[in-house]
Amino acid sequence: MRLNDIISNLPVYLMRIPVLLLALAVHETAHGWVAYKLGDPTAHNQGRLTLNPLKHLDPVGTLMMLFFGFGFARPVPIDVRYFKNPKRDMALTALAGPVSNILLAWFGILLYVIAGKFYNDSVFYQVIMLFLQVFYMLNLGLGVFNLIPCPPLDGSRIVLVFLPTKYYFKVMQYERYIMLVLMALLWFGILDRPLMYMINAVGNFLLFTVRLIPGL
Numbered sequence: 001m002r003l004n005d006i007i008s009n010l011p012v013y014l015m016r017i018p019v020l021l022l023a024l025a026v027h028e029t030a031h032g033w034v035a036y037k038l039g040d041p042t043a044h045n046q047g048r049l050t051l052n053p054l055k056h057l058d059p060v061g062t063l064m065m066l067f068f069g070f071g072f073a074r075p076v077p078i079d080v081r082y083f084k085n086p087k088r089d090m091a092l093t094a095l096a097g098p099v100s101n102i103l104l105a106w107f108g109i110l111l112y113v114i115a116g117k118f119y120n121d122s123v124f125y126q127v128i129m130l131f132l133q134v135f136y137m138l139n140l141g142l143g144v145f146n147l148i149p150c151p152p153l154d155g156s157r158i159v160l161v162f163l164p165t166k167y168y169f170k171v172m173q174y175e176r177y178i179m180l181v182l183m184a185l186l187w188f189g190i191l192d193r194p195l196m197y198m199i200n201a202v203g204n205f206l207l208f209t210v211r212l213i214p215g216l
Contacts, residue, residue, distance in 0.1 A: 011127075013067075015134045020065060021053035023101055023139050024073040027146075028056040030100035031093055032076040038089040040082035048076050065142075087161045087168065094157035101143030106206045108136030113207075113216050140206070144199050150182050151175040 029051055032043030043049055048056070061072035083089035112132040119125070149159035152175050160168045185191050210216060 011130065012134060015131050016138060019131075019135050019138050020062065021057075022051075023104065023142050024062070024065075025051045025053040025056050026100045026104060027097040027142065028073050028076045030096040031078070034096040035076070035078050035082075035089075035093045038083055038092065040079050040089075040093075042079045042082070043076045046077060087165065091158045091161040094154040097154050098143040098146040101139040101146070102202065102206070105136045105140035105143060105203070106210070108132055108139060109203075109206050110210050110213075110216075112136060113210055136203075140203055141195075141199055144202050145195065147198075148182075151178045153182075 029049055032049045035042070036044045036049060056073045056076075058072055058074045061074075064072070078090070078093060080086040080090055112129065115125075115129060115132060146153050147155040147158070149155040151172060156171075156175075160171060163171070
């Protein structure tokens with residue numbers, strides 16, 4: 001990331017900060033809330049069922065997401081021993097994070113479409129439209145990215161639920177190494193095209209559902 005690129009896109013980066021704080025807080029809180037409903041009080045007992053972003057931020061992961069488009073938050077603690085069906089309940093808990101961001105993205109698209117009906121050339125209006133674009137694109141990207149079925153992303157917990165238990169835990173033993181490979185693929189742009197395809201597909205579907213609302 002070049003300094004002149006950051007400077008030329010400074011308004012976008014400034015808008016990313018509050019959006020990112022909200023997106024990560026909602027994502028991690030959703031994990032903890034679903035786990036709590038399924039019987040695991042760990043996140044609740046540690047004060048992680050909150051939208052206070054300071055409770056969820058990982059400094060390195062947040063900066064990576066802000067400037068490079070991918071990163072991570074401080075995971076909400078989950079103790080599968082509290083679950084009646086550990087693999088199923090872990091999958092539901094994992095799914096809650098990406099779904100929460102995709103729902104936020106849907107809300108952002110809805111507001112963007114509504115705002116588009118009142119188009120004007122004022123600077124204030126342009127700022128609002130840009131903010132909504134950043135809001136729905138960041139949440140959409142975060143939600144879709146976390147659905148990739150690769151440890152340690154949430155998608156791995158969802159897909160691996162269909163594996164026999166012994167294979168499930170064998171795969172999870174290599175989570176740290178798989179994460180390093182994933183980061184390398186992202187760094188070299190190898191996943192850029194499939195990720196954009198997935199993001200565009202989900203985004204088009206969300207826009208389609210918004211268009212179904214009468215008057216939009």
